[in-house]
Amino acid sequence: MVIAGGLGSTVWDFEGNEWLDFSSMLVNTNIGHQHPAVVAAIKEQAEVLTTVAPAHANLTRGKAAQRILDRAGGSFSKVFFTNGGADANENAIRMARLHTGRDKVLSTYRSYHGNTGAAVVATGDWRRVPNEYARGHAHFFGPFSYRSEFWAESPEQECERALHHLERVIVSEGAASIAAILIETVPGTAGVLVPPPGYLAGVRALADKYGIVLIFDEVMAGFGRTGGWFAFQSLAEQEGGLVEPDLITFAKGVNSGYVPAGGVIISPAIAEDFDDAVFPGGLTYSGHPLAMAAIVGTLDAMASEGIVENAAHVGADLLAPGLAELAAKHPIIGEVRGLGVFWALDLVSDPSTREPVAASVVGALKSALFSRGLLPFVADNRIHVVPPCVVTDAEVEKALAIYDEAFSSVAVGTGR
Known part of the structure; x- marks a missing residue:
């Protein structure tokens, strides 16, 4: 077509x-x-500065980061920009490993996290299998009441048994070796699997119990898709309160792909690791001015309209x-x-x-x-x-x- x-x-x-x-x-x-507001924002930025290396500060990048943090909430302090969702997950995994000094990443079988080295191995679906070259990944089953892996007869049972299963995987894999639990807040490509009430809170509790970084992949679910700015916010009522991760990855809806962009929203505890130590990463087009202008235009229009x-x-x-x-x-x-x-x-x-x-x-x-x-x-x-x-x-x-x-x-x- x-x-x-x-x-x-x-x-x-x-x-x-x-x-x-x-x-x-x-x-x-x-x-x-x-959308005319986003197109206009890109045009306006193109007249001012079309590109700049990420080592240089750029006003539009700062504005984009501030708007994203305003919507994520006060528990987050910085944004690391990438070119899309896959490399957002790559860098979030890297941050978790550096923060914890551990290596292993747990993610679900029903998931999609991108098609780059670590992201595709974190992915659970069939695309992982011919690409399993990255180290330190293990998988578990998340909740899916309609096709339960746990013989559950209610959402409550599904939640309880899925959390029990996750804890058994954590213990069996060696909790002290696990850097991160990476989950899509609402798995998208795997089937729009809205978690049962209490599941996100339970995962947060397990991450805290074992000192593991919790990453919510909101690449598909974020920026309006679930009827909130982020899916974890949309699910707050059913969870009995806001369940916040340590890192949030995003892309897609942040500017509707008008110019490719993604990133990692970072909590202070992890962001402060890199106040004095260099983060060993970076991308030529990270925080690209045209992409940042598209983010500002998108988020402003979403709010005003x-x-x-x-x-x-x-x-x-x-x-x-x-x-x-x-x-x-x-x-x-x-x-x-x-x-x-x-x-x-x-x-x-x-x-x-x-x-x-x-x-x-x-x-x-x-x-x-x-x-x-x-x-x-x-x-x-x-x-x-x-x-x-x-x-x-x-x-x-x-x-x-x-x-x-x-x-x-x-x-x-x-x-x-």
Whole structure:
């Protein structure tokens, strides 16, 4: 597919065909396509200073860091900028190792952390296996009530047993050898797996108990996607209070990828390690002025236009009930899960056994959606419903109708 242009939640080709972008490209265009405030910010910066080495101070970089820290909260003091999410996780892992003097990193099997050396080995999915060259990584199962690894019969059981499993892995791997626990606050590519209440608090408690750095990967879940500035903030109510990590990695939605950028948000205890000691890292384009201008433009527009609040409204008032109605109508939808503009439809061939549908069925659904004017995000046996945070009520209603038609057409075609 060749995309000629886009605006808001819509993209088009050179023939004038249009699609609702309910993929947000790679779940990153949170502010939508061609937002005028972000485009203007990039243009303005280009007239002043297009590039500068990261060793030099730059006003726009400082402004971007301050805006990010303002949204992360008072428990964080500095930002280390990178070029994207994978190298954000690389540098967070490096910081954790230097801070603790330990080597090992624990992460979940259902995860994606990027495609660079350590990040892809921290990743749990199949892409890890042919790339396991980085040392010091071990994996564990996170909670997933619909397809529980723990024979749990309730979210409470899933949480309790998943935390017990994690502690057993910590002890078995040798707690004194573990530098970091790296988890996606809400795993995205793995299936939009909203953790059960109490899980994040439990992981935080285990990290504290064993002196381990806790890293929340918010590359996909951050900056409006879950209906809050960060997913850990969106989940505070269900956790009984704010559960804060030691490091937060981000990218994607921080400026919707208009110019590639990512970074690590750092707590004072770790940031102070490098007040007198050199951090042995750095990137030529770290804190690139055009990317920083895009961040400032994005975060200012999100705040002034209520874009994060819109994502929360769309999730609670439109997608949650609308997708539940689709599931009630179409047995192929085994489970609906998500929040904000971050949802997944788990597709099954049999609702009772929860057997995932065949790839051919997912392919037919993808084609049916595309032909009706919706650009979907498809992963394994799932359709991810992930529009930009600026999506309108009318666009959501249109999309729900398209999903309904597509599921009906595939059900007829497969004899279901």
